Amino acid sequence: MHIIITGGAGFIGSHLTEMLLDQGHSVTVIDNFSTGKRSNLPGSSNHLTVHELDICNFEGVLNHTKGADAIVHLAAIASVQASVEAPRETHAINLDGTINMLEVARIHDISTFVFASSAAIYGNNQQLPLKEDTPPAPLTPYAVDKLGSEYYIDFYCRQFKLKTTTFRFFNVYGPRQDPSSPYSGVISILMDRAQNKRPFTVFGDGLQSRDFIFVKDLVEILCKAATQQAPSGNTINLGNGIQTTLLELLSTVESLSNHKLDTSFEEPRPGDIKHSCADNTRLRQLFSYTPKTNIAEGLKQIWDYE
Ligand code: UD2
Structure with missing residues (x-):
C-alpha cells in the first residue's frame, strides 16, 4: 500500500515511516522540517519519498498526494505552551491543516484517514481511567484544535464515507x-x-x-489502522492503562x-x-x-x- 504521513520526519512519524517500510509499504512523508529532521528518516529506500512541504500549503500538498491509499495525519505544533502563546499560528496548522488533509483525502479519493488526537481533550478530568465518552473539557488552544479536528473527521466520515480512525495519544x-x-x-x-x-x-x-506508551507500540497500532480493514469512525484512547x-x-x-x-x-x-x-x-x-x-x-x- 501507499501511505502518506504528515509529520513523517518527526519523533512519532519517523518510527511509523520505518515500520511501514519494513512491512513492505510505500511511504510519502510530508514535513515542513520545523521540528522534524531528515536524520530521523531511513537513509535510502526506493519506497520512501520525502517532500518538504507545509500542510498549510494546500495546492502543494494536493500535487504530491495522488494515488495514495491512506493518510496518517500527525503533523501539528505539538507544544501546548506554543498554542497558549500563539493561538492563531497554531490554529492554522492544528485545525486548518487537518481540514486541508481531509480535503486532500476527499479530492484524491484516498480511502483511509488516521488522526493523532490527544488526551489533552479530557482537560483536568480526574475520573480515571478516562473513557472515550467522557465529556471533553479542552483547556488550551492545542486541545481545542485537536477536538475541533475530531469533529471535522467525524463529518468527513459521515458525509463522504471516509474510513477514519482517531487516536487520543496519552504520553508517548x-x-x-x-x-x-x-x-x-x-x-x-x-x-x-x-x-x-x-x-x-x-x-x-x-x-x-x-500513562506512558512506548513509541514503537504506538506506531504498531497506527500501522494496523492505516493498512488493515479497521472498523471506521472510531475514536480510541491510545495508552497502556x-x-x-x-x-x-x-x-x-x-x-x-x-x-x-x-x-x-x-x-x-x-x-x-x-x-x-x-x-x-x-x-x-x-x-x-x-x-x-x-x-x-x-x-x-x-x-x-x-
Ligand atoms: C502531556 C503532553 C501534552 C498534552 C498534555 C495534556 C507530552 C510531552 N506532553 O503533557 O502535549 O497533551 O499531556 O494533558 O506528552 N515535569 C517535571 N520536570 C520536567 C518536565 C516535566 O517535573 O523537567 C513534570 C510535569 O510538570 C508533569 C509531568 O512531568 O507533571 C509530565 O510532563 P510532560 O510535559 O511530559 O507531560 P504532560 O502530561 O504534562
Missing part, C-alpha cells in the same frame, strides 16, 4: 524524542539529564502520574544509568494535571492490543539508542 516516549524544550516529554528530559549528568527539576511532589509516577520514573532511570540524579523540587507548573490514565478497553477490543513494552524496557531502549 521513546528514542528520538527531542529533550531540548522545557515542555518536552518528561522522559526525554530525564534521560538527557541522566546521560549528561545534569540536574533535574521535579515540578510538584513527584507523585503526579501519567498503567499509571507511573514521576518518582517511579526517576528511580528507574537512576538504576538504569547507575547514577544518582541531582534532583530539586519546585512548585507544580500552572495548569499541570495530577494524574492521567487511559481506559483502553476499546483499543484492546478493536486492535487486540496488550501493552508490550514496560517502562523499564522502554527506558533501556532509549539508553541504548545510538
